[in-house]
Structure formats: C-alpha cells, structure tokens
Amino acid sequence: xxxxxxxxxxxxxxxxxxxxxxxxxxxxxxxxxxxxxxxxxxxxxxxxxxxxxxxxxxxxxxxxxxxxxxxxxxxxxxxxxxxxxxxxxxxxxxxxxxxxxxxxxxxxxxxxxxxxxxxxxxxxxxxxxxxxxxxxxxxxxxxxxxxxxxxxxxxxxxxxxxxxxxxxxxxxxxxxxxxxxxxxxxxxxxxxxxxxxxxxxx
Amino acid sequence: xxxxxxxxxxxxxxxxxxxxxxxxxxxxxxxxxxxxxxxxxxxxxxxxxxxxxxxxxxxxxxxxxxxxxxxxxxxxxxxxxxxxxxxxxxxxxxxxxxxxxxxxxxxxxxxxxxxxxxxxxxxxxxxxxxxxxxxxxxxxxxxxxxxxxxxxxxxxxxxxxxxxxxxxxxxxxxxxxxxxxxxxxxxxxxxxxxxxxxxxxx
Numbered sequence: 001x002x003x004x005x006x007x008x009x010x011x012x013x014x015x016x017x018x019x020x021x022x023x024x025x026x027x028x029x030x031x032x033x034x035x036x037x038x039x040x041x042x043x044x045x046x047x048x049x050x051x052x053x054x055x056x057x058x059x060x061x062x063x064x065x066x067x068x069x070x071x072x073x074x075x076x077x078x079x080x081x082x083x084x085x086x087x088x089x090x091x092x093x094x095x096x097x098x099x100x101x102x103x104x105x106x107x108x109x110x111x112x113x114x115x116x117x118x119x120x121x122x123x124x125x126x127x128x129x130x131x132x133x134x135x136x137x138x139x140x141x142x143x144x145x146x147x148x149x150x151x152x153x154x155x156x157x158x159x160x161x162x163x164x165x166x167x168x169x170x171x172x173x174x175x176x177x178x179x180x181x182x183x184x185x186x187x188x189x190x191x192x193x194x195x196x197x198x199x200x201x202x
Numbered sequence: 203x204x205x206x207x208x209x210x211x212x213x214x215x216x217x218x219x220x221x222x223x224x225x226x227x228x229x230x231x232x233x234x235x236x237x238x239x240x241x242x243x244x245x246x247x248x249x250x251x252x253x254x255x256x257x258x259x260x261x262x263x264x265x266x267x268x269x270x271x272x273x274x275x276x277x278x279x280x281x282x283x284x285x286x287x288x289x290x291x292x293x294x295x296x297x298x299x300x301x302x303x304x305x306x307x308x309x310x311x312x313x314x315x316x317x318x319x320x321x322x323x324x325x326x327x328x329x330x331x332x333x334x335x336x337x338x339x340x341x342x343x344x345x346x347x348x349x350x351x352x353x354x355x356x357x358x359x360x361x362x363x364x365x366x367x368x369x370x371x372x373x374x375x376x377x378x379x380x381x382x383x384x385x386x387x388x389x390x391x392x393x394x395x396x397x398x399x400x401x402x403x404x
Contacts, residue, residue: 024225
C-alpha cells in the first residue's frame with residue numbers, strides 16, 4: 001500500500017537536485033552543461049554571460065531539546081512525512097550561525113525558547129546533498145507550542161518515544177544516541193553518514 | 203596602500219550573495235522580491251512560474267594535515283589572498299560527505315592522500331554565509347605536491363609557521379588550536395563564530 005505522502009517524497013531525488021537549471025539567474029539566457037575551465041565537474045553554465053550555476057549541499061540545523069529528562073518533539077503538519085514525529089530542524093538561513101538556525105527552527109516549529117548547550121550530532125546525507133547539524137539544548141522555561149508546520153508538540157520520556165512514527169532516520173539516530181549517552185552522562189559529538197533509504201530522504 | 207588583490211576580495215560581500223538573481227532558473231522569466239506564503243524572509247520569486255530561489259549558506263570542507271608533527275600548508279595561486287598560506291579546503295560538492303570533501307580538496311590543492319582522523323574545527327562565518335568544517339588528518343605516505351590552485355606546498359613545524367602570511371582567520375584559529383591542544387594531546391572539537399574582518403572574507 002502506498003502511503004498518501006509518497007509521491008511528494010519521491011520528488012526529492014538526487015536527479016531533481018541537479019536538473020531544471022535551464023536559464024541563467026543573472027541574464028535570463030539559456031544554460032548548457034559543461035565543465036568550466038579549471039573545474040572537474042559538469043555545471044550549468046550560461047551560454048551568454050558565462051555565469052556558472054553551482055549547486056551546493058544544504059545545511060539543516062536543529063535541536064534535541066531537553067526539559068526535565070524529556071525530549072521535545074513535533075508532529076509534522078507538512079510533507080514529507082506529514083503526521084510523523086520529528087525534532088525541530090530546518091534549512092540554515094544566510095547570515096545566521098548554526099546555533100542561531102537551530103534556535104530559530106525550534107522557535108518556529110515548537111514555539112519554544114532554548115539555550116544551546118553543545119553540538120551533539122552531525123550527519124552526512126550525501127544522496128540528497130544535505131548535512132544535519134543538531135545541537136543539544138534545554139528549554140528555557142518549559143514553555144512550548146505548535147508552529148505553522150506542526151500539528152502538535154510534546155515532551156517524551158524514553159519509554160514514551162513513538163519509535164515507529166518517527167519522520168526521519170536522523171531523528172531516530174539522534175534519540176538512540178541520547179538515551180545511550182545518558183547512561184554515562186557523557187555526550188560526545190557523533191558524526192555519521194546516513195542515507196540508504198529508497199525514497200532518498202535520508 | 204591597497205594590496206593588488208583587494209578589489210576581487212571586495213566583491214565577496216554580503217550584498218553580492220543576495221543580489222543578481224533577476225531571472226528564474228527554471229523558466230527564464232523575471233523574478234521579484236517577496237516573502238512567500240508561510241515564509242518569514244524575502245526571496246527572489248519567479249513572476250511567471252512562482253519558483254522560489256533560496257540562497258543557502260555554503261559549506262567549506264578542509265583538512266589540518268599532519269606528518270611527523272608538521273602541518274601541511276599550501277600557498278594560494280588564486281584570488282582572494284593570492285600568495286598567502288592556507289590549509290587545503292574548498293566548497294563541499296553535492297553527493298559527497300564532509301570527510302570526502304576534505305580529502306578531495308587536499309588531493310586537488312596539495313596532491314596528497316590523507317587519512318581523516320576526526321572532526322576538529324568548525325566555524326560559523328555568518329557575514330559571508332559560510333560554515334567551515336575542518337578535519338584533523340594524517341598524510342598517508344608523506345607525499346604531497348602543488349595542485350593548480352597552489353604555488354607551493356610545504357610541511358611546517360610550529361616555529362616555522364608564517365603567522366603574518368596566513369590567508370584567512372580560520373587558518374590562524376585552527377593552527378592556534380592545534381599547537382595549544384598538542385601540549386595535552388587532547389584534540390576536542392572546537393566550534394566558533396568568526397567574521398569581523400572588514401573585507402568580509404572571514
């Protein structure tokens with residue numbers, strides 16, 4: 001049975017990351033695919049002004065937010081993975097730091113103010129050209145809510161985690177690391193490569 | 203006195219990161235600046251097909267390469283900072299991991315094969331929309347050379363480091379951390395925010 005959200009998820013393929021740059025953003029003329037002088041990779045290059053259109057990996061910043069030994073999670077009100085549980089995270093914006101990005105995403109998705117404690121998990125997801133940068137953080141005052149992209153937010157203790165309803169492998173990996181590390185109270189940074197899922201969402 | 207390379211450096215300004223996306227990469231029609239529905243920031247949006255042109259921070263991967271207690275550095279054959287010394291580093295490519303990016307850049311700039319040891323330094327440089335991800339690595343066989351972007355490569359012991367001829371603040375910070383951490387042989391990951399230089403190169 002195909003879950004309802006599968007079609008939109010399938011659009012996030014490696015191919016879609018590199019296609020469709022048919023016109024130059026600077027002058028509007030057509031682009032063509034070639035390896036620029038001194039480069040080693042095919043790029044979309046403007047046939048008129050020569051502008052090279054690089055496509056770079058994107059950074060996703062997020063937070064593992066703790067309050068009274070519970071983890072803050074958000075149930076997604078958007079595709080992909082509508083209805084599943086995630087940690088507050090999203091694309092890093094220009095001119096912000098990774099820590100600011102993680103705090104902003106938590107504010108937007110969980111209406112919560114956090115104090116960033118440390119860099120905790122980083123994931124390469126090369127198939128979809130993303131890196132995840134997740135910080136361990138604490139709720140400032142225990143308050144949280146549900147932003148526009150969130151159906152509901154909730155604090156989960158370890159035995160309440162909805163393991164079968166997590167939105168992304170990065171969420172599961174981070175939770176597993178946290179509950180394991182908590183046994184020794186030693187939270188070293190974890191760097192891993194993810195991304196063998198067939199639907200390419202890491 | 204204006205150094206010869208200053209003009210090209212000045213082109214790398216925050217403004218230049220957000221300007222000039224006048225045409226849609228998908229359909230070639232004009233873009234306009236507006237805040238898309240559900241968004242909080244101004245974006246360049248196509249007036250015809252509605253495509254939103256996000257501009258995201260870029261990831262620079264690099265390596266602090268060690269061989270017999272010396273550090274491998276490259277003298278830049280390109281702008282900005284032509285003639286100054288740097289660590290092998292460059293823009294992360296789509297579909298590679300950060301570790302692969304660091305190893306690839308070392309291969310391209312210093313013609314050296316490395317074994318990545320650990321994530322060592324990360325820098326936010328928000329003014330220019332970049333994050334640096336630097337790994338501690340070892341030369342595999344002691345061999346190195348000079349790639350197309352490099353005038354010469356060299357192994358430096360601590361007392362040979364050309365402190366007044368380093369290309370970027372991130373290079374100096376990383377070297378200072380390394381020689382400090384070496385005293386205790388404890389190489390914890392450093393995460394910092396840089397970027398108060400007037401020429402915006404971090």
